[in-house]
Amino acid sequence: MTGVRYRIEARGLTQRFGRxxxxxNLNFALETGSSxxxxxxxxxxxxxxxxxxxxIQAPSDGSVTYADISRGAxxxxxxxxxxxxxxxxxxxxxxxxxxxxxxxxxxxxxxRIDSLLKCFHLTGHEDKKIRxxxxxxxxxxxxxxxxxxxxxxxxxxxxxxxLDESGRRILRSYLDSxxxxxxxxxxxxxxDEEKLCGRGIRLG
Amino acid sequence: xxIRQVIKSFYILMPLAILMAFLWAPSxxxxxxxxxxxxxxxxxxxxSVLAFLVSGVLSAAYLFDKKQRYPWLDEKAFNxxxxxxxxALLAVITGSLWAKLTWGSFWNWDPRETSIVVxxxxxxxxxxxxxxxxxxxxxxxxxxxxLILAMMTLPFFVFLAPRIYDSLHPETIINADRTPHLDxxxxxxxxxSIFAFTSLYAYILHLMNRALAVAKRLEEEYxxxx
Amino acid sequence: MxxxxxxxxxxxxxxxxxxxxxxxxxxxxxxxxxxxxxxTAGGVPFPSLVQSILLWMIIFFSxxxxxxxIFVREEDQATALFLRxxxxxxxxxxxxxxxxxxxxxxxxxxxxxxxxxxxxxxxILISYFVLTxxxxxxxxxxxxxxxxxxxxxxxxxxxxxxILSFPLLLxxxxxxxxxxxxxxxxxRPADYNSLVFLLAFSGFISAISFLLFRFVWIED
Numbered sequence: 001m002t003g004v005r006y007r008i009e010a011r012g013l014t015q016r017f018g019r020x021x022x023x024x025n026l027n028f029a030l031e032t033g034s035s036x037x038x039x040x041x042x043x044x045x046x047x048x049x050x051x052x053x054x055x056i057q058a059p060s061d062g063s064v065t066y067a068d069i070s071r072g073a074x075x076x077x078x079x080x081x082x083x084x085x086x087x088x089x090x091x092x093x094x095x096x097x098x099x100x101x102x103x104x105x106x107x108x109x110x111x112r113i114d115s116l117l118k119c120f121h122l123t124g125h126e127d128k129k130i131r132x133x134x135x136x137x138x139x140x141x142x143x144x145x146x147x148x149x150x151x152x153x154x155x156x157x158x159x160x161x162x163l164d165e166s167g168r169r170i171l172r173s174y175l176d177s178x179x180x181x182x183x184x185x186x187x188x189x190x191x192d193e194e195k196l197c198g199r200g201i202r203l204g
Numbered sequence: 205x206x207i208r209q210v211i212k213s214f215y216i217l218m219p220l221a222i223l224m225a226f227l228w229a230p231s232x233x234x235x236x237x238x239x240x241x242x243x244x245x246x247x248x249x250x251x252s253v254l255a256f257l258v259s260g261v262l263s264a265a266y267l268f269d270k271k272q273r274y275p276w277l278d279e280k281a282f283n284x285x286x287x288x289x290x291x292a293l294l295a296v297i298t299g300s301l302w303a304k305l306t307w308g309s310f311w312n313w314d315p316r317e318t319s320i321v322v323x324x325x326x327x328x329x330x331x332x333x334x335x336x337x338x339x340x341x342x343x344x345x346x347x348x349x350x351l352i353l354a355m356m357t358l359p360f361f362v363f364l365a366p367r368i369y370d371s372l373h374p375e376t377i378i379n380a381d382r383t384p385h386l387d388x389x390x391x392x393x394x395x396x397s398i399f400a401f402t403s404l405y406a407y408i409l410h411l412m413n414r415a416l417a418v419a420k421r422l423e424e425e426y427x428x429x430x
Numbered sequence: 431m432x433x434x435x436x437x438x439x440x441x442x443x444x445x446x447x448x449x450x451x452x453x454x455x456x457x458x459x460x461x462x463x464x465x466x467x468x469x470t471a472g473g474v475p476f477p478s479l480v481q482s483i484l485l486w487m488i489i490f491f492s493x494x495x496x497x498x499x500i501f502v503r504e505e506d507q508a509t510a511l512f513l514r515x516x517x518x519x520x521x522x523x524x525x526x527x528x529x530x531x532x533x534x535x536x537x538x539x540x541x542x543x544x545x546x547x548x549x550x551x552x553x554i555l556i557s558y559f560v561l562t563x564x565x566x567x568x569x570x571x572x573x574x575x576x577x578x579x580x581x582x583x584x585x586x587x588x589x590x591x592x593i594l595s596f597p598l599l600l601x602x603x604x605x606x607x608x609x610x611x612x613x614x615x616x617x618r619p620a621d622y623n624s625l626v627f628l629l630a631f632s633g634f635i636s637a638i639s640f641l642l643f644r645f646v647w648i649e650d
Contacts (some may be wrong), residue, residue: 092441103437
């Protein structure tokens, strides 16, 4: 990822459900090498905002643009430059972790997969079916799957869910190291994770 | 507004069509007064086709109108389909009465009868799908997609299938709707009746869409009060 | 795109064949239906038209028991979002389409010999019979794939899938039944127009499905 610089920009994002306004006119921009936290109570629209930023959902109003600054070009479809995960992104129960990884990426190198598995303490469990995983292991696999293709923009919805204290520590040190070269966007209510972020907004 | 003119014209056209159908138009040579059912059967069938076409067009418009500049197109398509269904059932009933009088049995499975059954099945499926999707925010998109898919395959049925079928069974080329030797007064009555039923359709659809708008407003007021 | 399709296919085959749920249900239905028809008939052969109607009804409903599973499973196991962010809608549709075609071929390979065996069916125009079965099956699976996606979004409720499929696939069943009858009794030479019709129908409905799929699949 070295040398590649991306920028993600939200302009006037507004989300409505019927007449209920969830959030209104959000503007912010973020470049690789920085991190951004979205906090707020349950139901304040954190997950929806992240889905919009990841291009999974369209906002009621406003737009999200992605740009490759190193080449000075706007990118329309950016599915390969975004890694997204959240509580609703479930790996296949009947596949092993490694099979899920190969499904999520056709081009990740063996060395990268091994180092990610090692980093999240899943080495030795990669041939187990997800059905037999604990919820904490599943959560760690989610983060591996999101960052597998080494995307310049990493969008994580509640990455600390189901993790114990040591899991959270691993996660924080991992996020700290990747935010040097990636744009990391987090939705979280965890104080320690919030400290990782350079900037942030509070919804609701 | 065009729709107001159409609705006003209904109050003139419909009584006129009924009077003409029963009093002014001559009875046919062989069928006698039974033939007067044509002034109701043909317009009913025409309106059902029109209503189904309108619901298909509205569905396609709904899928392409991503920003929802026109509100509730999918529900309007549903309204039009409901009217189409009612008119199609009436057309089937009047048609089978007529078939009984001309061909001696209520049902012959001739190509037109077959295609109306398929159309009815398609719309029954569409209504089932809509009810299965109650409360789902994907209801409009999925219902509309099904309607478009169904309409696209309809030509295969209406035009191609009977021909292949006929090549196997030439005796089934019976067109119960063929109406030879319509004189001018009959033609005039039929035309007026078609206009009358079309304005009736526009009237009902307009009413249903207004009721829909009111229901939506009430729903929003209710939620806004929360 | 080709690599995405292959990845999704290999995933679908491993997931489906580890549980074999859909395939088991389809085959079990086919066997039960065929055997019970044969049992009640008591060894008396049916006229060729009745035989072809029965054959296509068994094929249709066996297929209906399994063809929707490929999409319903993604919703049931809540893996749809993972699939959604992993690859494009086009790749997903094409791979699911190919999967359903292979599934259909397996169902046909089981149902047809079973039916011929239990109902004492004699086929006169053998190659025409085989081609009719194959192209009829192709059309059914082609039309059923997009409907499976719709039914999955509707919560995969019971018989909704058959209700949606039947009117759309009626032309296919109709043409297939008459072509099969013809191949069983050989009353007239093989009529390849009906095969052309079936192939044209498959091509047409696949194209429309491909265009509609992204509306059904992508929520926004």
